[in-house]
Every structure is written in C-alpha cells, then in structure tokens.
Amino acid sequence: MWNINRTYLPDFESTFERLYDKQAMLSKNRPLSNSALSKIKEALSVEWTYNSNSIEGNTLSLQETQMVLQDGITIRGKSLREHFEAKNHEKAINYLYSIINEDYNLRSIDILSLHGYVLRTIEDDFAGRIRNGGVRISGANFVPPNANKVSDLLDELVNFINTNPLGMNDIELATIFHHKFVWIHPFFDGNGRTVRLAMNLLLMKKGFPPAIILKNDRKKYYEALNQANNGNYQKLILLMCQAQERTLNIYLNALPDNEEEYDTISNIVSEPSSPYGQEYISLLARQGKIDAYKEGRNWLTTKKAIDNYIENRQRKRLL
Template sequence: MEYYRPPFNITNIMMMYVSSISEKIGELNVLHNLDSKPHLRRNNRIRSIHSSLKIEANSLSLRQVRDVIDGRMVLGEQKEIQEVKNAYCAYEKLSETDPYSLEDLKKLHGIMTRYTMEESGNFRNGEEGVFNGDQCIFMAPPARMVPDLMKDLFNWMKEEKASVHPLILAAVFHYEFVFIHPFSDGNGRMARLWHTALLTEWKPVFAYIPIESQIEKFQEEYYQAIARCHTAGTSDIFIEFMLRQIDRILDDILKETVQEGEQVTEYVKRLLNVMEYDIPYTAAAIMERLGLKSKETFRKHYLAPAMELNMVEMTIPDKPRSRNQRYIRR
C-alpha cells in the first residue's frame, strides 16, 4: 500500500555531521563509561527533563526539578510539578520502549501527560497550530487526517530504518511529528523524547545525552528551523540544525569528561568512595568514614573540591552553616 513519504534530501553537511557525531560517540564510549557513573547519567537525565519542560514554559528551576524527582517538597504550580513527575516516568521507560511502535508512542504520551489533560494518550479531536510563545508558526493538518498520517510516518520509519542513518531518520521523524501535531498537548515534549528513543536504539549512550538542553539554548533557532522547513516543503534545514546541536552537546560532554579526569584528586575519589548516591550525610559522618579528625583537612582537601566539581551538594544550600546541613553525592 502506498503511503506518505517525508520529503528530504541528504546533503554533504548532513554527512559531515553524521561522521563527526559517530566519531565522538566512539570517543565518548572509550573515555566516559556511563554505566560506571550513575550520578552523571542521572544528572544528564534531569537536565533533559528540565530543558524539555522549560521550552514548553514550565517555570520550575533545575534545582526544583531535581527536588521533585528526589521526592522533596517543592513550592510551585501543581500542574508544573506533575509535568516533572510525568516526564521522569516517561524517560525511565525508554529502555523498554520500541521506537518504531505507534502504540508505544501513545502509551508514553499517556504517561507524559497523566493528570494534566483529558485526551492523555489519544490523538487530538480539535484543530491545533505550532506556536513559539504567542506566535503561530503554522497550522497543523486537520484532526481527521492525524491517524493516517501517524501510521504513514511509522510505516516509513520501519521500511527505511535499514537504509537511512538513525541520526537523519530521528531528525526527520522529529520534524514530521511536530508538523502533524498529533496530540492536543505535549507534542514538543514527545517529539524530543522520541528523538532520543530512536537514537538510543542505535547507540544506548544517547539515553543519557541531554540533547534537550542544547535545543533549549537555541530555542529560537529551533522554531525558526521548523518554520523554514514548513515553507520549503522539506525537513533539510531542521535535520542540519539537529545534527549540529547533537555534535555540539557531544563536544561539551567530552570536554567535561577530560576536565573531570584532570581535576578529580585522590582525596575526592576517597570521599566519593565512602558516600552512597542520594543519601544525606553529616560532615561528621563522612569524616568518620574517612578516618579523619581535622575538620580543616576535610573541608579543604575533600569537601570543597568535590562541591566545586558538582559531585557533592548541600541539602540546604541557602544556609551553608546550618546545624541541619547534610551532603549528598550527585
């Protein structure tokens, strides 16, 4: 049966980025074994969630998003807090999601929008447009066309996944999904989540690469690329934009990896070895585990350097000298 095929052209710029990204992923796997660094995986996941929600005008800060995920009390709008909980649950389902299954996409949309909209997990019934703030970029196809357009998109992906590079295929999907705008809410969040899902099947490390944070930095360009593709009739501009952002975020992660390796002293390594993740410790408890007596030695050589590297954080950052202060390994 004939179905809609997304129009795009593979350019030299795309192939240059595909080659560069593939090389950096290989280097990342050698230098930065994320399987042995759960704190980095978790930090990047939280960055992804915060940025993806911020693009959709969620006002919670990165620290507030972290606190919601950690089960701490956060003062904020209930809908925004629920969006964080939903997004975390959705991203945690990536490992058991088939990115070529339309039913899995609808299931994750149900998780992503739970308790925040009536049509959660179902295609829209009304007409929608793609907006950047108050500016309408374009009107989406009529609601009656959505089921067939989504089936066509997934059929195309299944047929072409062996011949179109995953980096390009994921970007094509992202643009086409935004264009179809299949749900009444949560389309941007789902487009970015599914982009990650497709890349994760290719290279599992993408589950913990915060592409969303890079999009957020260049949010205006993101929407401009979508609008220009709508005018041009192909997704070429958007594909190149996404590949460029992925290439940039990999540069940042590799740079952080090298810096971390250079700056982590033996003192900090000892400190991290005696602290379990996400468990709050008093300074006295950590010193006892390290066998230290001098508070000055502990502060100068162990705690302060670890906090500068964002490997340990205070539970009460606004009151560093509080008697209730605790320290958590990130």
C-alpha cells in the same frame, strides 16, 4: 508528506561522520558501568526534563527541577501542575529507558505511552489519546492536518521511519521524524515534549546518548521548524547535530582515557616534533597543568595532553 529535499547533505557529511566516530567510541566502552557515568545519566535526565518542560512554559529552573526529582522537594510559589510535569517527564524517560533494548522498532503504541506519561494527572482526558478535533500552533506558518487524518498519518510516519526508504542516517531520520510528527500534531497538547522523547528513543536505540534541545535555543528551534515546514531542513539538522554532539562529548569526556597512550615525558620529548623540553613539561605535569600522573620516579603523560595545553594557551593569547 514525503517530499524531502536532501540538498543539505554535502554540508553535513563531515559533521555526521564525526558524530558517528564519537558514537562508536562510546559504544566501544559499553557497558558504561562506573558510577561517574551513571551520575551523568541522572544529570542528563534532569537536564532533559528541565529543558523540554521549560520550552513548553514550565517555570521551574534547572536546580528546582533537580530538587523536585532527586530530593522530592516542593518548590514554594510553583504550581502543582509544574511539579507534576517534572515528575511525569522523568517517568516518561524511565519508561523510554525500559524499552530501548527491545528488539522491535518504533511503534505507535510506544509514542502513545510516552504521551500518556507526559500528561497523566495533568490532562487525564488527553493523556495517551490522539486528538479528535482541530489544533493550531501559535506562530506557525501552517495549520496541522484534519483530526480524521491523524491516525493514518502517524502510522505512515512510523512506517517511514522503520523502513527508511531514502536510506537516511540515524540523525537525519530522527530529525525528519521530529518535524513530521509536530507537523501532524497528533495530540491536543504535549506534542513537543512527546516528540523530544520519541526522537531520542530512535537515537538511543542506535547507541547515541539523548539529544537535548535547549531552552535557550527555543527561538532557533521554532524557526528551524518553520523552515522545515517549507521543506528546508538545514537549520533543524544543524540544531539536532549540535544537541547530539553536546551529550556525546559529555559522555566521552568522562570515559577513562583508554584511547590515549601514556608515555614517560623523556620519551615524548625525544620526538623531533616536540616543541618543549623535558624540564618544562615536567614542570607542567607537577603543577597539574597537563593531564599526567606519576609512576615510580617518572611522570607519564600523552602527546595529546601537551597539544591541548599549547592550543589552549594560543587561544588565551588571542582573546
């Protein structure tokens, strides 16, 4: 099962590097205590629940999912099961958050617990239990292994992740875990939802925000898994990187801009490289067109804010 072709690596090196830079920037700002950031965490839990359940066929919209989770509202016309799926998934996320900081590595028992939360009261007979019979995945180009192999294969996978014998980075490792897990298909149902939780346990333990596979990418996701079944991880890695970068950006955009050096406009425009004069930049600042604030009589901004403005304008011109 460990025939892993890593020829994709050179293409992805700069992407991995960028993701690690962003993760480092985020870690530097931890603990993320302000209320804006805890709102992001809540919103992402709703998004994560909506997307993961909706890939599986749940018809609650993002907004309905939010109403069910945050306001306890029952949506007319939607089944009890769909409501339970949303609430269960949220409980699974909460459980996941509760074990992120434990110092043990990934354990099979945590995966079973996550699965237990996902299927509780919906399919109680299966919740938290490995399958004891065969399964098929519709549209897949292979048949998952025999039920009597599942337990050993799962242990082997967990061990592979914890020992990381090929020296992979966290994102590769989470990707391989994701694929090998659904390849084993340890459960009768709920494999997808469980693996999308468990892979984030791995990533979040390493300081990444949750990577959320979007409902809109369902087709790409299934194609990527079929390619991975043939030993080609290009598409799946790319999808994982994109999912990871999206949530990294959401957090980074909300951080107080303590990276940036604010300076008076007169100082910034005195640099020879500055394309604009003081009058014009001051006007942009006053009009709220660039990131700037007033201190005493002076407007302060950053070189980057000006660069961003220029870039955006150029982009608009090209459209």
